[in-house]
Amino acid sequence: MTNEQLKEKVLSLYSGAQIAEGKQLLTVTVPAEELYSLAKKLKESDDTAFDYLMCLSGVDYPTNLGVFYHITSTKYNHSIALKTTTADRVNAEVDSVYSLWKSAEYHEREVYDLLGIKFTNHPDLRRMFLDDDWVGHPLRKDYSDPLNIIER
Amino acid sequence: MNVIGYISSIFKGVISLLKGMKVTGSYFFRPWTVVTQKYPENRKTLVMYERMKGEIVMPHNANNEHKCTGCGICEINCPNGTIEVISKQIQTEEGKKKRIIDKHIYRIGMCTFCGLCVKTCPSNALAFAPNFEHAVFNRAKLTKVLNQEGSVLEKGVE
Amino acid sequence: MNFNIYDFTSFNQWIDNYLYTSLSPFWALIVEMTIIGLVFLTGYALVGLFLVYLERKVCALMQNRIGPNRVGPFGLFQTIADLIKLLLKELISIKQADKLLFNLAPFIVIIASFLCIAAIPFAKGLHAMDFNIGVFYVMAVSSMGVVGILIAGWSSNNKYSLIGAMRSGAQIVSYELSVGLSLITMVVLAGSMQFSTIVEAQSDGWFIFKGHISSVIAFIIFMIASTAETNRGPFDLAEAESELTAGFHTEYSGIKFAFFFLAEYMNMFIVAAIAATVFWGGWMPLHIGGLDGFNHVMDFIPPFVWFFGKTFVIIFLMMWFKWTFPRLRIDQLLTLEWKYLLPINLLNVLLMALMVLMGWHF
Amino acid sequence: MNQDALILFFIVAVFLVGFAIVFAYIVAPSSVNPQKSEAYECGIPTKGITWLQFNVGYYLFAILFLIFDVETVFIFPWAVVMKQMGMVGFIEICIFFFILILGLLYAWKKHALIWE
Amino acid sequence: MVEEVQNKIDTEEEYTINMGPQHPSTHGVLRFVVSLKGEIVKNVQPHCGYIHRGIERMCEKLTYQQIIHLTDRMDYLSAHINNAAVCLTVESALDIEVPERVKYIRTIIEELNRIASHQLWWCAFGMDLGGLTCFFYGLRDREKILDIFEESTGGRLIQSYNCPGGLMNDIHPNFQQKVKDFIKYFRKVLPEYDQLLTGNVIFQERTKKVGYISKEEAINYGLTGPSGRGSGFACDVRKRAPYHMYDKVNFKEILYTEGDTLARYKVRIDEMWESMNIIEQLIDNIPEGDFAVKMKPIIKLPEGEFFQRVESARGELDVFIVSDGNKNPYRVKFRSPNLVNLSAINIMSKDQKIADLVAISGSLDLVIPCMDR
Known part of the structure; x- marks a missing residue:
């Protein structure tokens, strides 16, 4: 499917989606609570068949926390980026997509570790790289560690 | 498992093992194919590639002149603070004030050999040198001053 | 044919007589024992050190490297330097280990290999013991070494060692059989279990030629099984370094580790020596029927040169195996024994018996 | 030489190992460090007991080994006197081996020769 | 969950053992907490982060040129491919078309890098299975590639040869001849493997x-x-989303459907052949031209999100850059192929033996620094 068709398809699945046309990919912004159902529809719908999660990244925006899902279809070779944000920085919660793409397990653990976004329904949400008793989430912009980070 | 398959599997297995032994055996009986270099002994004849990123040096010509104007672009471009340019103000013969380098400090222990300083230097004052024997007993010796004692800026370099 | 020019029986007899005539019987015995003990001890250590050097050099050449070349000419003294280093290394004892068994294990592996050496005929009349059940004795004693490995692994109180020990247990329950049965094949041909008789019986042709097909099969099986018995080559599961870090000797350090190391090489020497004795005629020179001149020249090469020559050729084979093949997995180890080696071996014994009865051998 | 040598070799071997270990204890340096005397498990402290009942997958093999090893011991005397016994001995051993191989085949068919 | 596994007292049935961080078969500092029943693996819990250096956080403080040298240190065995990934992202964000010559050289060096990486994997895999000789043969041949790299780029393992807009410097005059010699040599040696x-x-x-x-x-x-x-998943980014010269050269995507360790092994061996084919198609036709386009000293990406996929030697490496218009990226994310591949190790090694676990982790070709970043 071309980006145009994808755009229509996504809007037909969830009309509230904000779609921005990026350089390569469509970026579909949806609220956190709608993300899982849209992703599920996109994966299971026969003409989209997004069955492969390429990348899952968290971003710390000045006001909110965002999660990007780059998904592609191995059948049609079209890709799309889903984006969701949560304004709650202390208890940021997004639904886990583990049940759709198992590769999300480690990606989500990584995002949880470094950005502190909790993924509900994740089977084993704990820190990935850092110690379990580590305080803070290093990829947040307000994180500071005078011992290990030297500011220039 | 039938008997023929059983026996043929034995033969196939043995033949595959013999093939492997042929490879190692052929190298054993051809000792002149050995590729090892005897490193400290061949130091005299060892030629490194000219572009090898061994360390960063500041080439000086025969008159003990270098090209570094002390602009500090290398310091800005260095990703991890390897280079520090300490400059000083001097009075030229014409009476003008001019900044020249006092010390060009290079901490090889922190260098990642990304090459940005060499590439961005506007006057080509820095270069890579193929020296690789950097082991020292004291870490302080890894901090080097690149401009030689008493060296001056080459004529014509601004 | 005259291959008695290098008969050591009279030499031994002479020393024996000299000692007994010049000393009281008790002291004569003590002196004789001391001499023999020292000779074998020196030989044992020298062979062990040389084998370690040889292995490093052989594997280096197979891997397109030079190998040890710094200490002494061609690195010949490298292993001596290693030995001195190992002697001066700290012996770390593990807190939770079973101290008694932990220290006992190196003794057992060395005793097992040392006792085996006693039965090997190096030349005519040059052996410590000439049992009438020599083959049987070697089989019995050599399997003791695996017990040492088992003890070492168990007593270390380390999970890696434990797995290694259990694997060596699996090896002992399997490859013992094949070693035994392949030797039985040759005993059938020789009609004796005494090493001296077996060697004498090969004066007109080595057993590997005499028993042709059957002997060759037995030899191949013996090589495979004995490689497994000595925990070497593709069968080094007990110490599989990529899986179990170092397996049963993970916790051993310094000279205690060195003894496991030494025992491994000596076991290799022993099985190679037995293979040389039983299959390749021991210290018997190579004779080709009809070529008297050639045979005469062969006779002038001393028997222990023949013996060591054959042994080292077989050792080289074992090293070749080790440095070519990847390691087997534990279940494949057992499959190889029970589904391949054992049935073939049983049939091979029958074939050999039939050949001997019908006189099909040479 | 005779069988006395067995004792001799035993003593020499014990002497070799014992002397070297005692020598090493005397000359080798030693330092006390609680970390050093821990069992090695890739740098992580061992959890739980190590001397546990190990689930070996070769239990059946061990039993089979017992049978076959005893048979090997029986075959040795036969092998020595095979020539004197002649055809009778051969036929007897054939029957013996037939039963053995039958047993092995049975175990094979029953999937006892699979490591689990 | 790992804590649960660890704290559970070892029963007669199952016990846990730590493989790593100091273990020969994890090729670095990865830790597997393995639950075993006898020799059978019941559960594997990987623990990573032993060399987490915070590369993504470091990137947020650096300019786009300065990021390049950090990517070298991620997957150091395919350093050039990592460099190219960042460069491609920046170039596509700025709509810069690099000269043909750069594309050719990048493709050739990437393929050489892939061969070198697979060679090292072959050494290590052979060693995992207990065949030590492989290790030396593989390294012997890899040296030749590293020599080619060193002559042109100045670095052996990590080159930092790419920069946004092209290459740091032109290839050495000997480059083409040396590559051809290497391919001739390696075609002879690869059957020995x-x-x-x-x-x-x-x-x-x-x-x-x-x-x-x-x-x-x-x-x-x-x-x-x-x-x-190896499982039949046609995931080669070089085919699916071509970059560099990959849409202009003929090569086939190696696919095996068995899905076992042998299939993964064979894919890599065949990829070495295929990489040589790609290089041979390009090496003689490198066009003349500049080795870089002139870039501003300070690169500023437009505001927005940029995503680039490349095929590194271990799998799909994705670079995701969020820019706020400054000279530093706002957020950089690297999708490490190793980390994602690792997530499957538990189901792959279930009910296999310890020796198989070593073989499986070897066949995934894990590079730990890439995983931890």
């Missing part, structure tokens, strides 16, 4: 039907690179 290991009956037994993962599972777990292609 097969004789030594691939055909070997022990090796076949060790790898066949070990660590099976189906195509559906592979897609679901995001298993990419040779590991995914």
Whole structure:
């Protein structure tokens, strides 16, 4: 499917989606609570068949926390980026997509570790790289560690 | 498992093992194919590639002149603070004030050999040198001053 | 044919007589024992050190490297330097280990290999013991070494060692059989279990030629099984370094580790020596029927040169195996024994018996 | 030489190992460090007991080994006197081996020769 | 969950053992907490982060040129491909078309890098299975590639040869001849690899039907690179989303459908052949021209999100850059193929033996610094 068709398809699945046309990919912004159902529809719908999660990244925006899902279809070779944000920085919660793409397990653990976004329904949400008793989430912009980070 | 398959599997297995032994055996009986270099002994004849990123040096010509104007672009471009340019103000013969380098400090222990300083230097004052024997007993010796004692800026370099 | 020019029986007899005539019987015995003990001890250590050097050099050449070349000419003294280093290394004892068994294990592996050496005929009349059940004795004693490995692994109180020990247990329950049965094949041909008789019986042709097909099969099986018995080559599961870090000797350090190391090489020497004795005629020179001149020249090469020559050729084979093949997995180890080696071996014994009865051998 | 040598070799071997270990204890340096005397498990402290009942997958093999090893011991005397016994001995051993191989085949068919 | 596994007192049935961080078969500092029943693996919990250096955080403080040298240190065995990934992202964000010559050189060096990486993997895999000789043969041949790299780029393992807009400097005049010599040599040597290991009956037994993962599972777990292609998952980014010269050269995507360790092994061996084919198509036709386009000293990406996929030697490496218009990226994310491939190890090694676990983790070709970043 071309980006145009994808755009229509996504809007037909969830009309509230904000779609921005990026350089390569469509970026579909949806609220956190709608993300899982849209992703599920996109994966299971026969003409989209997004069955492969390429990348899952968290971003710390000045006001909110965002999660990007780059998904592609191995059948049609079209890709799309889903984006969701949560304004709650202390208890940021997004639904886990583990049940759709198992590769999300480690990606989500990584995002949880470094950005502190909790993924509900994740089977084993704990820190990935850092110690379990580590305080803070290093990829947040307000994180500071005078011992290990030297500011220039 | 039938008997023929059983026996043929034995033969196939043995033949595959013999093939492997042929490879190692052929190298054993051809000792002149050995590729090892005897490193400290061949130091005299060892030629490194000219572009090898061994360390960063500041080439000086025969008159003990270098090209570094002390602009500090290398310091800005260095990703991890390897280079520090300490400059000083001097009075030229014409009476003008001019900044020249006092010390060009290079901490090889922190260098990642990304090459940005060499590439961005506007006057080509820095270069890579193929020296690789950097082991020292004291870490302080890894901090080097690149401009030689008493060296001056080459004529014509601004 | 005259291959008695290098008969050591009279030499031994002479020393024996000299000692007994010049000393009281008790002291004569003590002196004789001391001499023999020292000779074998020196030989044992020298062979062990040389084998370690040889292995490093052989594997280096197979891997397109030079190998040890710094200490002494061609690195010949490298292993001596290693030995001195190992002697001066700290012996770390593990807190939770079973101290008694932990220290006992190196003794057992060395005793097992040392006792085996006693039965090997190096030349005519040059052996410590000439049992009438020599083959049987070697089989019995050599399997003791695996017990040492088992003890070492168990007593270390380390999970890696434990797995290694259990694997060596699996090896002992399997490859013992094949070693035994392949030797039985040759005993059938020789009609004796005494090493001296077996060697004498090969004066007109080595057993590997005499028993042709059957002997060759037995030899191949013996090589495979004995490689497994000595925990070497593709069968080094007990110490599989990529899986179990170092397996049963993970916790051993310094000279205690060195003894496991030494025992491994000596076991290799022993099985190679037995293979040389039983299959390749021991210290018997190579004779080709009809070529008297050639045979005469062969006779002038001393028997222990023949013996060591054959042994080292077989050792080289074992090293070749080790440095070519990847390691087997534990279940494949057992499959190889029970589904391949054992049935073939049983049939091979029958074939050999039939050949001997019908006189099909040479 | 005779069988006395067995004792001799035993003593020499014990002497070799014992002397070297005692020598090493005397000359080798030693330092006390609680970390050093821990069992090695890739740098992580061992959890739980190590001397546990190990689930070996070769239990059946061990039993089979017992049978076959005893048979090997029986075959040795036969092998020595095979020539004197002649055809009778051969036929007897054939029957013996037939039963053995039958047993092995049975175990094979029953999937006892699979490591689990 | 790992704590649960660890704290559970070892019973007669199951016990846990730590493989790593200091273990020969994890090729670095990865830790597997393995639950065993006898020799059978019941559960594997990987623990990573032992060399987490915070590269993504460091990137947020650096300019786009300065990021390049950090990517070298991620997957150091395919350093050039990592460099190219960042450069491609920046170039596509700025709509810069690099000269043809740069594309050719980048493709050739990337393929050489892929061969070098697969060679090292072959050494290490042979060693994992206990065949030590492989290690030396593989390294011997890899040296030749590293020499080629060193002559042109100045670095052996990590080159930092790419920069946004092109290359740091032009290739050495000897480059083409040396590459051709290497390919001639390696075509002769590569069959030896097969004789030594691939055909070997022990090796076949060790790898066949070990660590099976189906195509559906592979897609679901995001298993990419040779590991995914061993299961029949056509995940080669060079085909799916071509970059550099890959849409202009003829090469086939290596696919095996067995999904076991042997299939993953064969994919890599065949990829070495295929990489040589690609290089041979390009090496003689490198066009003349500049080795870089003139870039501003300070690169500023427009505001927005940029995503680039490349095929590294281990799988799909994705670079995701969020820019706020400054000279520093706002957020950089690297999708490490190793980390994603690792997530499948638990299902792959279930009910296999310890020796198989080593073989499986070897066949995934994990590079720990890439995983931890």
